[in-house]
Amino acid sequence: MVIRTSFILLAFMFFSCGKDSIESKPQLTLKDVSSTIVPPNSGLQINMRLTDKEGDFYDTIWVKKVTTRCPNSNFADSLLYRIPGDAPKTRNFDGEVTITFTYAFELQPRCTQPDTAVFSFWMKDKGGHISDTVRTPQIIILRP
DSSP states (O other), rough: OOHHHHHHHHHHHHHHHTTTTTOOOOOEEEEEOSEEEEEETTTTEEEEEEESOOOOOEEEEEEEEEEESSSSOOOOEEEEEETTTTTTOOOOOOOOOOOOEEEIIISSSSSOEEEEEEEEEEEEEESOBBBEEEEOOOEEOOOO
């Protein structure tokens, strides 16, 4: 019985380790957001993990903002964020990306009421692989 349990545990560990391997397709994973409530004149930071087996990712991360009450605040594909050019693009790349939004430009509701937004992120590599889309939880953006 002990040998069988150990074998099952080893098999589980073997298969679960494979899930964490770095893939050819760039992978973005949400680590955390600085706040889910953003008061006026503050900012918002979104931290993500980026992995890419070949390290051939482009330096651009596409961003989409979708709001629930204020369509004038939405944007898609038009706001691009760059990973610094000095980031080492090595095989089995595993690093952290932080995107900072400022209240005055990307966050402030373009209507007369507070709003709720979800931000989505994705990227592409030189091999033509596109990452899965990463979404934040709902972010409440207060009005001044």
